[in-house]
Amino acid sequence: MWFTFSTMSPILTAIFRCVPHDQRSFAISLQVLFVRLLGTTPGPIFLGAIIDSSCDVWQNTCGKQGSCWIYNKTDLGLRIMVWWICLKVLGLIFLFLAAKFYKPRKESTEIKVSQPESVKAQNKFDREIEFTKL
16 A cells, blocks of 8 residues: 555655646646546556466366466465556656656746736725825
């Protein structure tokens, strides 16, 4: 579980540091979309191949290979663990590479808040009143 959640926080931190403030929600949604697409599409296929590779006895019906009857539990557990560790180490390598080669932009990090025209006009009116008081 530690390996699973160890990459989540650095990815969000990288998004917050690299993406302009007004585009952060879009960047996070794209990140979640790609994680879901890359995790839910090829993931079950690879996991099925790993499960099938640890089968000891297959069902044979009329010369066709059917379902697996007996799995080698030790091989199955070891292969799944190695698969997940390889994926997490690959993710950590990419995070370290991104941290090493990232060059921050020279832009200001201030958040600019714009005011509606009615507030701007009111502020201008207040300044004119203060000026006439002098």
